[in-house]
Amino acid sequence: MPERPAAWVILPTYNEAENLEGIVRAVLEQLPASGKVLVVDDNSPDGTGEIADRLATENDRIRVFHRERKEGLGPAYLAGFRVALDVGAERIIEMDADFSHDPAYLAALITATENADLAIGSRYVPRGGVTDWGPVRRFISRGGSAYARLALRVPVRDLTGGFKCFRREVLEAIDLDSIEARGYAFQVETTYRALKLGFRVVELPIIFRDRREGSSKMSKSIVAEAIWRVPAMRFRRW
Numbered sequence: 001m002p003e004r005p006a007a008w009v010i011l012p013t014y015n016e017a018e019n020l021e022g023i024v025r026a027v028l029e030q031l032p033a034s035g036k037v038l039v040v041d042d043n044s045p046d047g048t049g050e051i052a053d054r055l056a057t058e059n060d061r062i063r064v065f066h067r068e069r070k071e072g073l074g075p076a077y078l079a080g081f082r083v084a085l086d087v088g089a090e091r092i093i094e095m096d097a098d099f100s101h102d103p104a105y106l107a108a109l110i111t112a113t114e115n116a117d118l119a120i121g122s123r124y125v126p127r128g129g130v131t132d133w134g135p136v137r138r139f140i141s142r143g144g145s146a147y148a149r150l151a152l153r154v155p156v157r158d159l160t161g162g163f164k165c166f167r168r169e170v171l172e173a174i175d176l177d178s179i180e181a182r183g184y185a186f187q188v189e190t191t192y193r194a195l196k197l198g199f200r201v202v203e204l205p206i207i208f209r210d211r212r213e214g215s216s217k218m219s220k221s222i223v224a225e226a227i228w229r230v231p232a233m234r235f236r237r238w
């Protein structure tokens, strides 16, 4: 059997001390032996970065990238993407560190990129969904995905989700240096750029759960950014 392509799971963290060790172990269990985890921590005041350092000394499949301050998910992922591309990752996976994204889906996402360039874990395709969330949060999330889909006129149902597996060629092509989005808009922008460049994007159903421990980093400014930035993407030159 040919060796599986080197897969790197990037876990951005800000105050995920209670979740980190558990999620890292659960991710490694689901990856092929060559798979690695890269934690990108923004100097979390709760000590997440120190936990990540300890895990990295215990296991060479775990790496840590420390950033000086919290700047949002977008810059953290961009830093992680660059590290993974530099060391030769063939597949780069985005995933939340709070157990909302079940590591059991990792194998299916990676396999899907044998015939696609970007595989998205999707809440809004048949058999996908969200548990635990109340009606308000559901409405915001569904509304946000619908808004982005209509504003950009693309067929993808879950544009704001953050559980995605990229072939490295996609990240090499989408000009990471020019991405300024920080929150949900970052997820929309990476998928939209991939589509515009003609890459094959597929959605796989996932059931999304509420975070296991800790508190949300979602804010009004993240939502506001998405509201103006998403339609603006259509009018950019690529």
Ligand SMILES: Nc1nc2c(ncn2[C@@H]2O[C@H](COP(=O)(O)OP(=O)(O)OP(=O)(O)O)[C@@H](O)[C@H]2O)c(=O)[nH]1
Residues within 6 Å of the ligand: 011, 012, 013, 014, 015, 016, 040, 041, 042, 070, 071, 072, 073, 076, 095, 096, 097, 098, 100, 210, 211, 215, 216, 217, 218
């Ligand atoms: N490095 C870094 N990670 C972040 C930042 N903001 C959020 N994260 C991480 O990104 C992932 C998603 O953030 P969440 O706070 O879970 O956002 P969410 O999933 O929209 O909100 P919840 O449903 O409440 O969890 C988690 O692993 C966070 O720790 C940031 O500014 N920097």
Ligand SMILES: [Mg+2]
Residues within 6 Å of the ligand: 096, 098, 100, 211
């Ligand atoms: Mg979350």
